Amino acid sequence: MKLHVLPAGPIETNAFLLTDAARGEAILIDAPGGIGELIEPILAEEKCRLVELWLTHGHWDHTQDAAKVARATGAKTRGHLADKGFFETPQIMSAFLSSRIKLEPLLIDHWVAQGDRFSALGRTIEVRHVPGHCPGNVLFYFANEGAAFVGDALFAGSIGRTDFPGCGLDILLKSIREQIYTLPDATAVYPGHGPATTVGTEKRSNPHVRG
Secondary structure, three states: OEEEEEEEOOOOEEEEEEEEOOOOEEEEEOOOOOHHHHHHHHHHHHOOEEEEEEOOOOOHHHHOOHHHHHHHHOOEEEEEHHHHHHHHOHHHHHHHOOOOOOOOOOOOOEEEOOOOEEEEOOEEEEEEEOOOOOOOOEEEEEOOOOEEEEEOOEEOOEEOOOOOOOOOHHHHHHHHHHHHOOOOOOOEEEEOOOOOEEHHHHHHHOOOOOO
16 A cells, blocks of 8 residues: 655645555545645556545545545545534535635545444554544544544644634543554554654654643
8 A cells, every 4th residue: 555645725734645556446535625636647657546535524624625536536435424514514614714715515425433444445444533623533543554644633743723613622632642642652643734743752742732
């Protein structure tokens, strides 16, 4: 499996394209604006078909091109039910958007929940619910690869904002300690913005939440 880190959209939101050339399949985690144009040449070069699109949460910068990508590729979508309103009625986020940013409603094919396990690219993925920044923020954990894609719950040296509706600092800190910091220290943490880090690094040095 190959990992492509693809920052895109107005605020450089990380999207993650996972490709498996042997299987001819790929998965996209989050879909910021313009991501379709970035993944097309990679999929063509590696002869992969996008089979699934996973959303770490429903905030606009992670879902801006989700409907477009799903429509163009036929990829099945996954997201958490707590963010159904953001996915299906994105206009509720209009107060936080420039009028130039347009959002399309997105239908989720498979709702995910805490503790779910499913197979993709021949691997088993675990879902952990990490609310606080957004009600439906989840992480997707690849145990064999030692990698967790955490959305905007935790960043390198920082944490997600908690001043949006449905957010809460106490909720987020509890989520991080119980759902992220309980992963092995060597686990690579891939956040929705900025560089990757590890669970151990954040437990030792994150100024907002120590392990």
